[in-house]
Amino acid sequence: MIKELTLYIDGIEVKVPEGVTILEAAKKVSVEIPTLCYYKDLTPTGNCGICVVEVEGVGTLKRACCTPATDKMKIHTNTKQVLDARKTVMELILSNHPNDCLQCYRNQNCELQTMAEKLGVTELPFKRFDRDMPLDDKGFIIRDSNKCILCGRCIQACQNIQTVYAIDFINRGYDTKMSTFMDMPLNDSTCTNCGQCVAVCPVGALYEKSSIDEVWAAINDPTKHVVVQEAPAVRVAIGEEFGMAEGTVSSGRMHTALRRMGFDRVFDTNFTADLTIMEEGTEVIGKVIKALTTGEIGKHLPVITSCSPGWIKFMETFFADLREHISTAKSPQQMFGPLAKTYYAEKEKIDPKNIVSVSIMPCTAKKYEAARPEMNASGYQDVDHVLTTREFAKMIRQSGIDFKNLPEEEADELMGFYTGAATIFGATGGVMEAALRTVWFVLSGKEMDNYDIKLVRGMDGVKEGVVEVPLSEANAKALNMKVLPVKVAVAHGLSNARKLLTKVATQLKEKGASEYHFIEIMACPGGCVGGGGQPYACEYAARARRADGLYKEDKEMVKVRASHNNPMVQKIYKDFLGEPNSHKAHKLLHTKYVDRSDLV
Amino acid sequence: MAKIFRTHILVSIDPETLLSGAKGIYEKFKKEVEASKLSNEVMVAETGNLGISNKGVVVVVYPEGVIYVNVKADDVTKIMNEHIIKGRIVKDLVFSGEKVSGSSVKMELPKQNRVVLKGSGEVDPESLEEYIGIGGYEGLGKVLFEMKPQDVIDAVKKSGLRGRGGAGFPTGLKWSFTAPLQGEKYVICNADEGEPGTFKDRLIMEGVPFRLIEGMTIAGYAIGASKGFIYIRGEYALSIEKVNKAIETARKNNLLGKNILESTFSFDIEVRKGAGAYVCGEETSLIESMEGKRGNPRNKPPFPGVKGFRMNPSVVNNVETLANVPAIAVNGADWYKKLGTEKCPGTKVFTLMGDILYPGLIEVEMGTTLKDVVYKFGGGIKEGKKFKAALIGGAAGAFISEKGLDVKMDFDSLGEWAAVLGSGAVLVMSEDRDPVETLNSILEFFKHESCGKCSPCRIGTKRLELISKDIMKGRATEGDWETMKELSYTMKLTSFCPLGQSPYIPISSFSKYLEDDMKKNLNK
Secondary structure, three states: OOOEEEEEEOOEEEEEEOOOEHHHHHHHOOOOOOOOOOOOOOOOOOOOOOOEEEEOOOOOOEEOOOOEOOOOOEEEOOOHHHHHHHHHHHHHHHHOOOOOHHHOOOOOOOHHHHHHHHOOOOOOOOOOOOOOOOOEOOOOEEEOOOOOOOOOHHHHHHHHHOOOOOEEEEOOHHHOEEEEHHHOOHHHOOOOOOOHHHHHOOOOOEEEOOOHHHHHHHHOOOOOEEEEEEOHHHHHOHHHHHOOOOOOOOHHHHHHHHHHHOOOEEOOHHHHHHHHHHHHHHHHHHHHHHHHHHOOHHHHOOEEOOOOHHHHHHHHHHOHHHHHHEOOEOOHHHHHHHHHHHHHHHHHOOOHHHEEEEEEEOOOHHHHHHOOOOOOOOOOOOOOEEEEHHHHHHHHHHHOOOHHHOOOOOOOHHHOOOOHHHHHHHOOOHHHHHHHHHHHHHHHOOOOOOOOOHHHOOOOOEEEEEEEEEOOHHHHHHHOOOEEEEEEEEEEOHHHHHHHHHHHHHHHHHHOOOOOOEEEEEOOOOHHHHOOOOOOOOOHHHHHHHHHHHHHHHHHHOOOOOHHHOHHHHHHHHHHHOOOOOHHHHHHHEOOOOOOHHHO | OOOOOOEEEEEEOOHHHHHOOHHHHHHHHHHHHHHOOOOOOEEEEEEOOOOEOOOOOOEEEEOOOEEEOOOOHHHHHHHHHHHHHOOOOOHHHEOOOOOOOOOOOOOOOOOOOOOOOOOOOOOOOOOHHHHHHOOOOHHHHHHHHHOOHHHHHHHHHHHOOEOOOOOOOEHHHHHHHHOOOOOOOEEEEEEOOOOOOOOHHHHHHHHOHHHHHHHHHHHHHHHOOOEEEEEEEOOOHHHHHHHHHHHHHHHHOOOOEOOHHHOOOOEEEEEEEEOOOHHHHOHHHHHHHHOOOOOOOOOOOOOOOOOOHHHOOEEEEEHHHHHHHHHHHHHHHHHHHHOEOOOOEOEEEEEEEEOEOOOEEEEEEOOOEHHHHHHHHOOOEHHHOOEEEEEEOOOOOEEEEHHHOOOEOOHHHHHHOOOOOOOOEEEEEEOOOOHHHHHHHHHHHHHHHOOOOOHHHHHHHHHHHHHHHHHHOOOOOHHHHHHHHHHHHHHHHHOOOHHHHOOHHHHHHHHHHHHHHHHHHOOO
8 A cells, every 4th residue: 555645845734645756746736846857757867956945854955856755744945045056056057058049949948948037047157168069960860068958868768768778978077968879970879860859858959950941942942843741740739839739630720831831732741641551551461461371470470660760770770680571661751752753743744853842740760761862762862851840830930920820721632632540640559550441441341330449549658459350252261261360569669669579579589470460660659749850848648639639630520531542542543653562652662671780 | 724933924915015016025025935944934924004104015023013114125135134033123124103313213103992904914814714813703603603683783783883984874774774675685885985085995905805704794694685795996906806815715615605604694795896986985876886887876765775786775885884893793782882982983994194194094993082193193293393284084074173183083073073074084284285275176076076967066066176276376256265165055955966065065164174274365
């Protein structure tokens, strides 16, 4: 049984169960202790020293974030001594920070800036001194150690949540900095570009390489035809930047905003998400049938999804031996790229060299994916510029668009019509659910009675289960069974992926086959809704609310809910690609993977 | 049966004497003994440090107990011919404190009451027989066959033994938190000894390593641990060697390993090397370092006694603390309580250095006054100068001026004088010294050793160093000195671990005892 504790915070009695910290206990009685390095989903470290409080009978101040409450504890959170100490600590931090807020990427969206104001800092009594550490801007995530306040959130995200271990503290004392092994550029490390470090950074020490200027230049270049695609998870998060609740579905406002910003065609990544299901679903069905009919289960199964570029680099680095099991289907972004410069170019009779293809993604790894050397199936770089949700919000603000009150518009139909199956790609389990809707139809010849597949939804780290797919007569005959039990697993967050993949690799090695047929993996916790390019302060609860928005759009707002029923997808196969996994589809829509195990 | 020799020649081997060529002297003695065909009568052995510092190679000849210092290669022949063969003491080389006009023997060393260092400098640290000869392993025998684990804890509790690493936490109480917990438990010996000016643990490990091993084994029995670790700083090559050899010997003799002395108790010890970071002397950083991680402190609670190494309950004790345990086991708590003061029983090993006549190591009862430590045991100030100040307890220690000479050297009495006992380092400054320089090097030290985890310490130590530089350059104002005091106080309140909380101690005690010296350096 958990003991109940009684303690007194600023004289107010509060009862909490054992194990609760002072910070959490204080929240219960509306006492808000200021914090800086603390982050709800991470283990408190006590690095910054801002959340200190007085505990009667203790000589020093205690950190509220990581000190457990004890029975009969008497705590004072706002005495002069406490307020002065917090302010002095903040002044110390600011004396070692560039304080160039006006030019900073995080201006007005910076936890340090906000906290300095909150603690009443109006002058800087300590003379400033610089650390003069070089900027690491070789890759798509920029690291400015001079701005770093060494809160350690990024390191926890990288090591504990993602198990990538690209970064850690190096050096000691005043020379301590967050860096990679041997202080190499992030780009040359095991970094997957997932951006979870960026998502939790309280200041401008980690941020994505911006493409805003290039995109404005393209839009304003009359010789260029600029097309844009937006990932599913963007539409349920962009509103947060304009004061709307997490999970508000802003698909229509997003399309309108893009048109007003001057994009020549506003398409939607959701269209190619539907296409991904057709390609990947066909691949899965083919491999399952091959495995069952040849008996070489371990050779063909499981099939693992390939939509998440952070996950792909992780796999290439840590699980390179499993490359054969990764679906060759490109991600929706990279399917859109070559089609815009071939299919769309042909339809509209535009010279593809004049097409500039822009994508808006909840993701920092998508910038890396677009720049991978093999991503040029159209003969040009397939996707020219990738913007994060945050960059998109900055551009909306620059354009003077009142996002919240915009009318809603549809995307341009040819590559913009999408189904509910596509929109749930943004949540963990979404790709799996979307694929199962189509796989079910192909194998049984019937639509599902209920499209909602609950067992793959939700925020559990690894979800797994069996979906019993009834087989059509022909398939039943070929496979010699009436119902095919498809064993699926879904993991999100790379630590969960590592757990699941280790199990799969062991099973393959020891038994020659794994228990799973089909696995979905997303690099970021929560899936793309929790991507490294999304608006800041996205705690896990907020990620779940964004996912709810996607499920709402799927269930209540779209006309079609399964990818194979998307008329524009049917049209592209009829007019251009032939059939799923055709030769042309393979050339444009499939890829292969690299062995990067030498990085470890 | 061990052989009996008429004469023992003991050559003190420690890093300092090694630098003066002790190994060569030792070899030369052996050769000469053999050449004189005295191998059956005279034994030449290595021993630990005798507590004499800065005096070159130190050699002791028993049974007379004559201490020779500054022994050079030529002197070996002289000692052999005169002393060993003819029985005439070589007066030129006899330790006489400060040499006065060449030859006269001025004084004898004052009597110390040795518990922890008993036998150091007298026995061969590598010889188990010799350790047993001075009463070694009597304690373990008694504990294993006559006492229950709880009895041992009660005895240590009753003895009033307090941690000798600096904080002075009651050892028995610490053990009693861990003893009732289930599962794998560890005894960890903190031999990181990072406090500047402290070298007591080193000399215990090099002089009587078996005492530490015996103490740890008893501690393991008391708390129910089967595994012990000694975390020794990597620079202590000789300590590591001596302790490893002693562990090996103890294992061979069934004093470590499975079913010790055929009892049901099993215990083994492993040495872990530190890399010399000051912060790793803090117990949670030490544990992180042992786990192969960066030496950063952990949040407390949970304390190591509940969740320590590999998140298992771990008792972390200093070398000197554990070396007290065998004597308590043998002689009982009441005997121990007769030593020292009421609240701080026992003895304390001090390392004396600076402008003092006899720098080195002393072990005296708790509560000995600073005056006695400096003048009686330390022989007073060099060259008859006046006492200016002492820094007690290392970098995280306190300054005390002559106003405080009467302070009793124990945990509580020093506290009343706004000072700390800390590790037992005593740095003495004569009237020729400017204590401001000492303060400056302390602050440089803290800046260098901050681990960088928490902002008050990381930036604060840097800031203190910057102000101190201004003071040294003569461009600081009274306001800067005030800022220094206030900042160190805020750091004491808000730093994550004792490192960042510590600069307040030297700064505030400096202000209390040596404010005038600071004023001279301000507003130039």
